[in-house]
Amino acid sequence: MSVLVVGSMAYDSVETPFAKVDDALGGSATFFAAAASYFAPVNLVAVVGDDFNFADIDFFKNKPVDLDGLKTEPGKTFRWAGKYLNNMNDRETLDTQLNVFEKFNPVLPQKYRNSEYVFLANINPDLQYNVVQQVHKPKFVAMDTMNFWINDYLPDLKRTLKVVDALVINDSEVKLLSGNSNIFKGAKLIQEMGPKTLIIKKGEHGAILIHNNAYFNCPAIPVEDLFDPTGAGDTFAGGFMGYLAMTDKVNLDTLKRAMVMGTVMASFLVEDFSVNRIKDLSKAEIQARAKVLLTLMQVQEDGDWIKI
Amino acid sequence: MSVLVVGSMAYDSVETPFAKVDDALGGSATFFAAAASYFAPVNLVAVVGDDFNFADIDFFKNKPVDLDGLKTEPGKTFRWAGKYLNNMNDRETLDTQLNVFEKFNPVLPQKYRNSEYVFLANINPDLQYNVVQQVHKPKFVAMDTMNFWINDYLPDLKRTLKVVDALVINDSEVKLLSGNSNIFKGAKLIQEMGPKTLIIKKGEHGAILIHNNAYFNCPAIPVEDLFDPTGAGDTFAGGFMGYLAMTDKVNLDTLKRAMVMGTVMASFLVEDFSVNRIKDLSKAEIQARAKVLLTLMQVQEDGDWIKI
Numbered sequence: 001m002s003v004l005v006v007g008s009m010a011y012d013s014v015e016t017p018f019a020k021v022d023d024a025l026g027g028s029a030t031f032f033a034a035a036a037s038y039f040a041p042v043n044l045v046a047v048v049g050d051d052f053n054f055a056d057i058d059f060f061k062n063k064p065v066d067l068d069g070l071k072t073e074p075g076k077t078f079r080w081a082g083k084y085l086n087n088m089n090d091r092e093t094l095d096t097q098l099n100v101f102e103k104f105n106p107v108l109p110q111k112y113r114n115s116e117y118v119f120l121a122n123i124n125p126d127l128q129y130n131v132v133q134q135v136h137k138p139k140f141v142a143m144d145t146m147n148f149w150i151n152d153y154l155p156d157l158k159r160t161l162k163v164v165d166a167l168v169i170n171d172s173e174v175k176l177l178s179g180n181s182n183i184f185k186g187a188k189l190i191q192e193m194g195p196k197t198l199i200i201k202k203g204e205h206g207a208i209l210i211h212n213n214a215y216f217n218c219p220a221i222p223v224e225d226l227f228d229p230t231g232a233g234d235t236f237a238g239g240f241m242g243y244l245a246m247t248d249k250v251n252l253d254t255l256k257r258a259m260v261m262g263t264v265m266a267s268f269l270v271e272d273f274s275v276n277r278i279k280d281l282s283k284a285e286i287q288a289r290a291k292v293l294l295t296l297m298q299v300q301e302d303g304d305w306i307k308i
Numbered sequence: 309m310s311v312l313v314v315g316s317m318a319y320d321s322v323e324t325p326f327a328k329v330d331d332a333l334g335g336s337a338t339f340f341a342a343a344a345s346y347f348a349p350v351n352l353v354a355v356v357g358d359d360f361n362f363a364d365i366d367f368f369k370n371k372p373v374d375l376d377g378l379k380t381e382p383g384k385t386f387r388w389a390g391k392y393l394n395n396m397n398d399r400e401t402l403d404t405q406l407n408v409f410e411k412f413n414p415v416l417p418q419k420y421r422n423s424e425y426v427f428l429a430n431i432n433p434d435l436q437y438n439v440v441q442q443v444h445k446p447k448f449v450a451m452d453t454m455n456f457w458i459n460d461y462l463p464d465l466k467r468t469l470k471v472v473d474a475l476v477i478n479d480s481e482v483k484l485l486s487g488n489s490n491i492f493k494g495a496k497l498i499q500e501m502g503p504k505t506l507i508i509k510k511g512e513h514g515a516i517l518i519h520n521n522a523y524f525n526c527p528a529i530p531v532e533d534l535f536d537p538t539g540a541g542d543t544f545a546g547g548f549m550g551y552l553a554m555t556d557k558v559n560l561d562t563l564k565r566a567m568v569m570g571t572v573m574a575s576f577l578v579e580d581f582s583v584n585r586i587k588d589l590s591k592a593e594i595q596a597r598a599k600v601l602l603t604l605m606q607v608q609e610d611g612d613w614i615k616i
């Protein structure tokens with residue numbers, strides 16, 4: 001099954017305590033597609049300016065990524081500049097130039113409208129809503145959001161929440177959106193707003209899946225030398241949605257495994273700037289790291305060890 | 309095998325956003341023994357004042373807890389008063405009266421000196437060191453500590469670290485003790501100080517086991533109504549050490565399971581004040597909750613699901 005992603009394509013300038021890069025390829029749709037395409041075909045919807053260098057996305061040519069939904073508009077490509085501080089624990093945005101992204105109004109190519117797995121990256125909730133209306137029979141729709149939309153566009157956001165299956169969100173946003181500082185109580189309140197599946201990202205503490213009444217905790221892979229976390233959330237989402245589309249089953253077991261694959265893809269991403277590390281992975285590398293992650297979380301069961 | 313614990317017995321006055329209790333039974337040795345005694349016999353070393361009401365520890369009578377190492381000294385029992393704020397995320401100490409605990413100088417009864425599993429609760433590292441010297445052939449010695457000892461008693465602490473197998477510590481203390489803000493790099497630096505096994509507590513984010521080069525992540529059980537976290541760390545340690553002593557095997561598998569049992573016991577503890585919730589659990593309750601915890605962390609394996 002194919003995955004549709006609607007989001008941004010951008011140039012990022014990133015400064016970390018260790019290194020610096022200017023105008024590196026970024027954007028939510030880019031990271032998502034790079035990760036998801038190891039698992040399933042991706043239909044990408046985004047917009048770039050006429051300054052965009054298409055050689056930067058040459059690596060998509062060898063991957064099942066359909067770029068017919070990538071539009072070029074007169075003007076400059078979305079640019080973001082940021083700086084990581086305090087051992088990557090804090091991020092400061094230095095500059096945001098929306099450019100052509102400001103008027104982004106995603107219209108899906110006809111052939112994308114049969115997509116069954118849909119990821120609405122972090123854009124205006126009103127646009128996210130319109131995208132869902134354009135898809136004929138989606139099986140599983142997941143969305144991202146951020147504090148900006150929660151604070152200033154809440155009615156729009158709530159309308160979109162009603163039409164999605166899953167929300168990808170970080171722990172502080174759970175508190176902000178629900179108004180409850182207990183993450184599990186907050187999650188229940190958000191489930192009442194629509195999505196029955198929540199993926200709560202906690203950075204170095206991993207991520208929590210809440211699916212109906214069930215919980216699952218997926219640890220992060222220990223990273224001693226975090227290089228650049230930009231795009232980790234979208235890369236996680238790409239591994240997650242790509243895996244679901246590959247199996248074409250959505251249940252607690254496949255969702256757990258999808259969490260594992262999301263975590264694995266994000267763990268590669270942070271090892272280099274931009275999409276450099278996830279451009280050209282082998283399936284064997286991905287599988288090997290998934291096995292490492294499982295050793296971090298699995299308790300060996302030899303019959304009834306719980307007997308005390 | 310029996311577990312030796314050397315620590316405090318105290319009266320705690322605790323205020324939470326929901327309730328308040330005065331002079332409730334507390335102390336590291338108390339919480340530890342209450343939890344560990346579900347798994348293995350416990351030898352307890354602590355000191356109380358002549359004001360101590362022994363009826364408060366009547367519940368130990370039905371448990372394999374040897375109290376010959378509990379001394380009564382003239383004066384008052386150790387008292388602590390604290391207040392939890394901001395949905396239990398912060399704790400403020402209102403009052404600490406060491407009383408008889410100030411001159412605590414643990415001397416092990418002869419019969420305790422053959423203990424094979426030893427837990428040195430959070431006391432002066434010099435006393436912890438002296439305790440280890442009194443045990444003939446310990447198989448596994450674990451210690452707790454805190455920022456106060458790291459900041460002001462570092463040489464003593466480093467001497468003790470050299471003679472223990474495991475350190476139970478929280479994530480901020482890892483950074484303080486190692487001087488490194490990356491938890492995994494910090495952990496390696498601490499391993500070089502002595503203990504090859506670290507149990508890093510992260511509160512609502514669970515706990516990490518580091519054993520030689522292996523990692524294991526144990527999530528916390530989702531708690532919607534945290535009642536009183538006082539003693540959760542010592543209760544965790546009690547479940548952890550008790551389980552190891554019960555199996556009498558120390559390897560990566562048993563350490564992982566011990567993490568599960570520690571987490572389970574702590575999850576009960578926080579449901580009420582003092583030791584109230586863990587005084588009288590059934591083994592079935594403990595087993596059932598361990599199974600719940602496993603569902604939060606285990607990915608169902610049906611053959612080669614990792615194939616992509």
